[in-house]
Amino acid sequence: MITKQRLEAFSDGVIAIIITIMVLEIKTPHAADLESLKPLIPVFISYVLSFLYVGIYWTNHHHMILAAKSVNGKILWANLNLLFWLSLIPFVTAWMGENHFARWPVIFYGIILILNSLAYKLLAYMLVRHHGSDSVLNKAIGRDLKGWFSIVVYGIAVAASFINSSAGLILYFLVAALWLIPDRRIERSVNS
Amino acid sequence: MITKQRLEAFSDGVIAIIITIMVLEIKTPHAADLESLKPLIPVFISYVLSFLYVGIYWTNHHHMILAAKSVNGKILWANLNLLFWLSLIPFVTAWMGENHFARWPVIFYGIILILNSLAYKLLAYMLVRHHGSDSVLNKAIGRDLKGWFSIVVYGIAVAASFINSSAGLILYFLVAALWLIPDRRIERSVNS
Amino acid sequence: MITKQRLEAFSDGVIAIIITIMVLEIKTPHAADLESLKPLIPVFISYVLSFLYVGIYWTNHHHMILAAKSVNGKILWANLNLLFWLSLIPFVTAWMGENHFARWPVIFYGIILILNSLAYKLLAYMLVRHHGSDSVLNKAIGRDLKGWFSIVVYGIAVAASFINSSAGLILYFLVAALWLIPDRRIERSVNS
Amino acid sequence: MITKQRLEAFSDGVIAIIITIMVLEIKTPHAADLESLKPLIPVFISYVLSFLYVGIYWTNHHHMILAAKSVNGKILWANLNLLFWLSLIPFVTAWMGENHFARWPVIFYGIILILNSLAYKLLAYMLVRHHGSDSVLNKAIGRDLKGWFSIVVYGIAVAASFINSSAGLILYFLVAALWLIPDRRIERSVNS
Numbered sequence: 001m002i003t004k005q006r007l008e009a010f011s012d013g014v015i016a017i018i019i020t021i022m023v024l025e026i027k028t029p030h031a032a033d034l035e036s037l038k039p040l041i042p043v044f045i046s047y048v049l050s051f052l053y054v055g056i057y058w059t060n061h062h063h064m065i066l067a068a069k070s071v072n073g074k075i076l077w078a079n080l081n082l083l084f085w086l087s088l089i090p091f092v093t094a095w096m097g098e099n100h101f102a103r104w105p106v107i108f109y110g111i112i113l114i115l116n117s118l119a120y121k122l123l124a125y126m127l128v129r130h131h132g133s134d135s136v137l138n139k140a141i142g143r144d145l146k147g148w149f150s151i152v153v154y155g156i157a158v159a160a161s162f163i164n165s166s167a168g169l170i171l172y173f174l175v176a177a178l179w180l181i182p183d184r185r186i187e188r189s190v191n192s
Numbered sequence: 193m194i195t196k197q198r199l200e201a202f203s204d205g206v207i208a209i210i211i212t213i214m215v216l217e218i219k220t221p222h223a224a225d226l227e228s229l230k231p232l233i234p235v236f237i238s239y240v241l242s243f244l245y246v247g248i249y250w251t252n253h254h255h256m257i258l259a260a261k262s263v264n265g266k267i268l269w270a271n272l273n274l275l276f277w278l279s280l281i282p283f284v285t286a287w288m289g290e291n292h293f294a295r296w297p298v299i300f301y302g303i304i305l306i307l308n309s310l311a312y313k314l315l316a317y318m319l320v321r322h323h324g325s326d327s328v329l330n331k332a333i334g335r336d337l338k339g340w341f342s343i344v345v346y347g348i349a350v351a352a353s354f355i356n357s358s359a360g361l362i363l364y365f366l367v368a369a370l371w372l373i374p375d376r377r378i379e380r381s382v383n384s
Numbered sequence: 385m386i387t388k389q390r391l392e393a394f395s396d397g398v399i400a401i402i403i404t405i406m407v408l409e410i411k412t413p414h415a416a417d418l419e420s421l422k423p424l425i426p427v428f429i430s431y432v433l434s435f436l437y438v439g440i441y442w443t444n445h446h447h448m449i450l451a452a453k454s455v456n457g458k459i460l461w462a463n464l465n466l467l468f469w470l471s472l473i474p475f476v477t478a479w480m481g482e483n484h485f486a487r488w489p490v491i492f493y494g495i496i497l498i499l500n501s502l503a504y505k506l507l508a509y510m511l512v513r514h515h516g517s518d519s520v521l522n523k524a525i526g527r528d529l530k531g532w533f534s535i536v537v538y539g540i541a542v543a544a545s546f547i548n549s550s551a552g553l554i555l556y557f558l559v560a561a562l563w564l565i566p567d568r569r570i571e572r573s574v575n576s
Numbered sequence: 577m578i579t580k581q582r583l584e585a586f587s588d589g590v591i592a593i594i595i596t597i598m599v600l601e602i603k604t605p606h607a608a609d610l611e612s613l614k615p616l617i618p619v620f621i622s623y624v625l626s627f628l629y630v631g632i633y634w635t636n637h638h639h640m641i642l643a644a645k646s647v648n649g650k651i652l653w654a655n656l657n658l659l660f661w662l663s664l665i666p667f668v669t670a671w672m673g674e675n676h677f678a679r680w681p682v683i684f685y686g687i688i689l690i691l692n693s694l695a696y697k698l699l700a701y702m703l704v705r706h707h708g709s710d711s712v713l714n715k716a717i718g719r720d721l722k723g724w725f726s727i728v729v730y731g732i733a734v735a736a737s738f739i740n741s742s743a744g745l746i747l748y749f750l751v752a753a754l755w756l757i758p759d760r761r762i763e764r765s766v767n768s
Contacts, residue, residue, distance in 0.1 A: 013400030016205030032294035102416035208589030224678035397592030
């Protein structure tokens, strides 16, 4: 039996680093006046958005692995695949913040969100296949309509950003807000 | 039941990174003489102060979570909220050190300390609400007069910094010194 | 008895940081157009290759330590030796990516891969000597033909890179692909 | 009872980050030829030395905490104090490497080694006081002659560096070599 504890510990480590290195992109201004903070405002907003998303992935990952009984080699790699796409969030966050939410960075941010969602779904699928369709885990994940809905909205946001990148940004914030509501389904089925 | 172990592990990871990346702001001087270390003195003092504060948050967080029996989704997010405000400490630390404790950086440092205190209090409140007012945790946290007192002093320090930023800096060090005295209340109630 | 848990925790921490700081080398472009992403393509390919390799080391390390019953001082240092060579991967990754897979960076990448393989083999040897040749661990590791085969291919890749560095790069990807097939031998013997 | 597990986890996190961020100072050369690696040789030697020292601290810390039964608030802070001085190693490492082992950087490197040794001794003292002089831990630590001897040699190295910094560097390597011999005393008493 491969222990899931080390998968959790490693994922926690990587996610903790991802969420923290993003702050390094808020470059220290050389001047000491209020004015010098102004160009940092979009960088800060970009950081807040990505902190929310990485936080959401951490809590969802936490809940999903909690419901898992064991993991196998394929699950380890599906998990590494998710960590890979998560690791690209600091890059698109910095690009988007530095360029004041210009079109292409906002589009790429959305694409990375979609790829993260798909990587998460692949991990969920691998876990369900390993545990069987009658498992607590399968019931806990369910049909994950919120996950599919998010991917659709990301797609709309990417398309909208070709016309107006602010629309894309607002949609990313709305989806994050949707996920901040704790996922009662999994909590309930794990507790029962 | 959501395990508190992973909340601890993730928080430890993020706090360990925050406390360590601050040292990256002590930029290596290109010259090899003693003189070239001189401009680093305020950067170093700023680092010491923030190391103390992040260390204080870690020990207090450690004690509080130790007294907790379990956590829920809201607590996970109150914890992420605290980690968010802690993650801004490296930024204000670097800004304050690089600008030799100029007015605005010192003011912002105090504001970030206040926001961290409030985030900590919110986490404590969520934990107490989850455990009930008769819990060991509630008794351990108590009325947390030291916490409220700190917030008041940070406010005074911020106000004083408009006139003289050295006064603000001294007050931040005094509050840190106050917290270095280990919190016997929680330790006692947990041990008994 | 020295607990192997802390060796795992420390290794997870170091490997998590190694795999994540590599992404810092994908420097944020200052412009916001698609064109500005173009010079990042080799940097990205280089990152993908190293993410795969560090991921492979993490999963193999995970499996090997899982089969270990205990560790000693020499194993701690054989493990630190492996972590040392792993820590040089971000450097060669960045050098190779920034220089668009030029000859010398590709050669050095291969040399670092060989040194990592040898460090891994030394750790395996120390573990087997500590557990005895009849141990589950020894059977699990076996003759490790895949490990020796990889070293030979790295050597060929290094030699080939003197003529054509693309050949070296392709061979590194092929070896990585070989390792992505999960190591059923160890899993089987641990499970049985 | 305050669990020592979280002290270990946090220390592992900080030490893992310290040992890994040092590699960021081996800055990627912009050219792709062998020549461009030459100025990195002292940076690399400096990295090797510090990797050894941080590794030594990690293994010794590991052994000492292993022998501890519990920790208290003062021990948490003695541990944070050690982590503070360890966190300055990347700075002196980079300064020493970049300046090709010039006098002042080598002197400061030695001073930081001395302060680390003293911080380690303070932590050991706090642990012994907490466990009592009859404890396994006290016997395990013993009189720690190797620790005192190291401090004396660091002092000689610092003094010698005023005349010839190469002498200082060689002495630092010799002390590191001395510690690479695993500390059988503690291992023995813990195992027995």
